[in-house]
Amino acid sequence: MASPNELTEQLTTLRDYIRWAVSEFTRAGIYYGHGTDNALDEALQLVLYSVAVPMGSEANLLDAQLTLIERQQVLGLIKRRVEERIPVPYITGVAWYAGLAFNVDERVLIPRSPIAELTEQGFEPWVSGRPLNRILDLCTGSGCIGIACAHYFEEASIDLADLSADALVVAESNISRYELNHRVTAIQSDVFAQLGGQVYDLIVSNPPYVDVEDLAAMPAEYQHEPAMALGSGEDGLDLCRQILREAAAYLSADGLLVVEVGNSCIALEQAFPDVAFTWLEFERGGHGVFVMTRDELLQYQSFFSE
Known part of the structure; x- marks a missing residue:
C-alpha cells in the first residue's frame, strides 16, 4: 500500500x-x-x-x-x-433528516427513522386534516423528529423529551439552529414522568428498541452511538411497553400515537397477540412503525397493563 x-x-x-x-x-x-x-x-x-x-x-x-x-x-x-x-x-457533525440538517455527535443517535417520510406527509391520512397544536417528540435525542414536525406544522408547539441531559444539549443546539425557541421546548423526562400532565394531539416516539441479541451483533459503527438510546431490555420493548401503558393519559380526545420499534415489531406482536397494531409502509424503505389512536390505547389498556 x-x-x-x-x-x-x-x-x-x-x-x-x-x-x-x-x-x-x-x-x-x-x-x-x-x-x-x-x-x-x-x-x-x-x-x-x-x-x-x-x-x-x-x-x-x-x-x-x-x-x-x-x-x-x-x-x-x-x-x-x-x-x-x-x-x-x-x-x-451533521446529519440530514426530513430534508433538514441537524447537529449530531456521539451523545445522540444519528437520525435515520422512516418517520421522516410520515412527517413530510403531514401524518396523513392518520390525522385526517385535524390541526396539530401540541406535539411531543418522546425520546427525542437530537430533536430531529420534533424539529421536523415544527418545520412542517408551523403553528404547532412542540416538546422534546429525553432522559439524557447530554442528548438534550444537542437538541437545544438544533432548536437554536432553526430559531425555534419560541415554540419548541426541550424537557428532561423519564418517559412521561416529568411532563406535568401535558396533553398532546400527537405523540411521536423513536425509543430505544434493540433487543439483546441484535445489540450484540451490531456492526462496529453502532458502538459509537449511546448505548442507552439503542437497547431496551431482553426483547427491546421495555420502553415501548411503558409508552403503550401511559400514552393515553397524555393524548387529547382524538390524539394519535406513532412509535417506531424496528425489528422488534415481531416481538411486539408476540407480546400482545390480541392487539391489532396498524403497521405503516414507506416508499423510501423502513419498517416497524405503528400508529394507534387514543381510543385504541384505551381499548387495549387491559393488555398493556398486564
Whole structure:
C-alpha cells in the first residue's frame, strides 16, 4: 500500500479522492446505514465535507486540484472512517433528516427513522386534516423528529423529551439552529414522568428498541452511538411497553400515537397477540412503525397493563 506522502503526490483532484475513498471503503467492508447505503454516497459526504464543498455543488469542481493540506486532511478522514469505523455524520457533525440538517455527535443517535417520510406527509391520512397544536417528540435525542414536525406544522408547539441531559444539549443546539425557541421546548423526562400532565394531539416516539441479541451483533459503527438510546431490555420493548401503558393519559380526545420499534415489531406482536397494531409502509424503505389512536390505547389498556 502506498504511503501517505505517495498518495498525496498521486492523488491530486477532488475526483481522485472520491474514487480513492470508494475503493478504501469497499476494500475495508465498512457498514453503511447512518445516512447512506453505498460507498459512493459515503465518499461524497466525507470528501466534500473535508474540503468545504457543499453537497450537490461538486459537478463543476471534480477536476479541481486540492492543496497539499487539503489532500492530507481528506486522507486523514478516510483513514478514521476505515480504521475507527466512525459513522460519517459523527465526523462531519451533521446529519440530514426530513430534508433538514441537524447537529449530531456521539451523545445522540444519528437520525435515520422512516418517520421522516410520515412527517413530510403531514401524518396523513392518520390525522385526517385535524390541526396539530401540541406535539411531543418522546425520546427525542437530537430533536430531529420534533424539529421536523415544527418545520412542517408551523403553528404547532412542540416538546422534546429525553432522559439524557447530554442528548438534550444537542437538541437545544438544533432548536437554536432553526430559531425555534419560541415554540419548541426541550424537557428532561423519564418517559412521561416529568411532563406535568401535558396533553398532546400527537405523540411521536423513536425509543430505544434493540433487543439483546441484535445489540450484540451490531456492526462496529453502532458502538459509537449511546448505548442507552439503542437497547431496551431482553426483547427491546421495555420502553415501548411503558409508552403503550401511559400514552393515553397524555393524548387529547382524538390524539394519535406513532412509535417506531424496528425489528422488534415481531416481538411486539408476540407480546400482545390480541392487539391489532396498524403497521405503516414507506416508499423510501423502513419498517416497524405503528400508529394507534387514543381510543385504541384505551381499548387495549387491559393488555398493556398486564
